[in-house]
Amino acid sequence: MSAALLVRALRDPASVAALDADGWNALIAAARAERLIGTLALRIGEQPVPQAVRPILADARLDAEREARQALWEADRAAAALAPLGVRTVLLKGTAYAAAGLAAGQGRFIGDLDILVPRGAMAEVERALLAAGWEWVKEDAYDDAYYRQWMHELPPLIHRDRDRMIDVHHTVLPLTARQTPDAAAMIADAVPLAGGLCILSAEDRVCHAAAHLLADGDLAGGLRNLWDIHCLLEEADSRALDRRAALHGLSSHVRQARRIAAALYGTGAWLTPWDRIVAARLLARDGWGRERRKLLVFAFYLRSHWLRMPPLMLARHLWTKWRKGYRPA
Amino acid sequence: MRHRLTVRIGPASFRIGSAWRAPVEQLARLYAGYPQDDGIADFTVRLQPAGWARQWLRPSIFITGDHGLADAAPMSLAHGLLAAEMGMNLQMALGWRRHLLLHASSVEKDGRVLVMTGESGSGKSTLAAQLGERGWRLMGDEFALLDLISGHVFPFPRLVSLKNRAIDVLAAEVPGERMGPLLAGTAKGDIRHLVPRADAVARMAEGAPPALLLFPRFGHGPDVRAVGQAEVFMRLTQASTNYVALGEPGFRALTRFVTTVPARAIDFPSGEEAAAMVDRLWEELA
Numbered sequence: 001m002s003a004a005l006l007v008r009a010l011r012d013p014a015s016v017a018a019l020d021a022d023g024w025n026a027l028i029a030a031a032r033a034e035r036l037i038g039t040l041a042l043r044i045g046e047q048p049v050p051q052a053v054r055p056i057l058a059d060a061r062l063d064a065e066r067e068a069r070q071a072l073w074e075a076d077r078a079a080a081a082l083a084p085l086g087v088r089t090v091l092l093k094g095t096a097y098a099a100a101g102l103a104a105g106q107g108r109f110i111g112d113l114d115i116l117v118p119r120g121a122m123a124e125v126e127r128a129l130l131a132a133g134w135e136w137v138k139e140d141a142y143d144d145a146y147y148r149q150w151m152h153e154l155p156p157l158i159h160r161d162r163d164r165m166i167d168v169h170h171t172v173l174p175l176t177a178r179q180t181p182d183a184a185a186m187i188a189d190a191v192p193l194a195g196g197l198c199i200l201s202a203e204d205r206v207c208h209a210a211a212h213l214l215a216d217g218d219l220a221g222g223l224r225n226l227w228d229i230h231c232l233l234e235e236a237d238s239r240a241l242d243r244r245a246a247l248h249g250l251s252s253h254v255r256q257a258r259r260i261a262a263a264l265y266g267t268g269a270w271l272t273p274w275d276r277i278v279a280a281r282l283l284a285r286d287g288w289g290r291e292r293r294k295l296l297v298f299a300f301y302l303r304s305h306w307l308r309m310p311p312l313m314l315a316r317h318l319w320t321k322w323r324k325g326y327r328p329a
Numbered sequence: 330m331r332h333r334l335t336v337r338i339g340p341a342s343f344r345i346g347s348a349w350r351a352p353v354e355q356l357a358r359l360y361a362g363y364p365q366d367d368g369i370a371d372f373t374v375r376l377q378p379a380g381w382a383r384q385w386l387r388p389s390i391f392i393t394g395d396h397g398l399a400d401a402a403p404m405s406l407a408h409g410l411l412a413a414e415m416g417m418n419l420q421m422a423l424g425w426r427r428h429l430l431l432h433a434s435s436v437e438k439d440g441r442v443l444v445m446t447g448e449s450g451s452g453k454s455t456l457a458a459q460l461g462e463r464g465w466r467l468m469g470d471e472f473a474l475l476d477l478i479s480g481h482v483f484p485f486p487r488l489v490s491l492k493n494r495a496i497d498v499l500a501a502e503v504p505g506e507r508m509g510p511l512l513a514g515t516a517k518g519d520i521r522h523l524v525p526r527a528d529a530v531a532r533m534a535e536g537a538p539p540a541l542l543l544f545p546r547f548g549h550g551p552d553v554r555a556v557g558q559a560e561v562f563m564r565l566t567q568a569s570t571n572y573v574a575l576g577e578p579g580f581r582a583l584t585r586f587v588t589t590v591p592a593r594a595i596d597f598p599s600g601e602e603a604a605a606m607v608d609r610l611w612e613e614l615a
Contacts, residue, residue, distance in 0.1 A: 052369040059426040
């Protein structure tokens, strides 16, 4: 699997010196598919690479710079729209890492703008964003009701001029998940940045990233999230992190994230059989950038739904979506 | 992937992988005059089955690669060559950053470039192909690459994609071995690919300064109109797939192009008429 090649190159950038043309093609395809090409380019830095690779990495660095610039501008626009409310607004994920200049933000692909606000302020935040030019992405009564009743965020909004999405969260896991992180504590302990926005504390950043990777979703694109965790762990205090993870009910997820991050990106770790299965899912990418291990990937897709809701609710949800014509890719 | 080919077109190289033999064989034949080494490629293109049984049962191609569109319509294996071309175009449109990419055809004469842009069906592709057989060097029928520093236009001379009536017009002018198979009944009608002349391929690394921009429109009475710089700028931002991604360097390159290159909109009822109009405008303005 070429994802293993990618993981090795991120862990030990000097290892790319040994690659032949096939190896480079596989590494580049896997890095693009996992949206880690910008991170890889920055990790490789000024090391000598074949002539044909140089412009590819230079393009990736420029794309990453643009990503960060656009993401910070979106954050600035959201801050301007929400400033009159006086609501504590916390940046999450890629935009947070870029805004605070964290190692996890170096070269990172940044998609949507994710923010966390107190649950009690959701209605006024929604109104302020709609007034400032954000619109609903899809008008679907079932999806809308589903988001509002069961999810940890508003249905996605997109800005009508800039075409960029914002996800407004009031906590970090769906309300139907088995764990219930303490979102109020996360907001209370958030660290202010210049410009009126905040980011989560170093320990909460790890808790959030671990919850996002291991307690929610199907691990698609998980190598990037795991890279985030690997970088974020450097900034977190180990014992404070244990306490914080316990507070959020995420102790086992944080421990697993540390083991797998250490095994793939760090100095190694002893893995449980379940860790190995998760790692095998994360590494399911070949030298053409294709997702492999289809059965395992599909099993994790099913698991993501299982995590999100009790069986009867899951059955009803899948039935409704199926009738609307949705099929898993 | 089981069947593969690496080919260089202008400044970009593509590693094409396919679940089927036929598309790669057709590509290898039509791109025989282009560099085909197994080196490190700029982009990976994949032609893969559109569903779990679609490799064998009513074979159907999903086009993707380093860059892809999740909702791309699957294509019949009979149109595999077109699928490969679309796959390469997709990588350029979404991933190329080393030039400002203009959705335009371009031809060169006496060291200066004529750029033609317009919607699909405007005739820009056919006109470029015709001029390419009549003393001009064909630089490309799909993308013109505007250098961010020198302001020169660089070629991307992929196979010319001839559609519907244009097929017969060109087939009458060029030898059969430079024509691809007829792909009947694609989403854009009938398509046949034309291999550019050997000199266009041999000189595919050579750029030149732009001297004239035309907005051709096929199927109307002959007419020439001036186009203001503001309109040209706006239309070219729409014709570029990476203008936003390039940021300030893209803005500077486009500003320079718009303020230094004369532009005209031309309507024409036939290829003959168009060629005469182009010659006249080239004498007058370039």
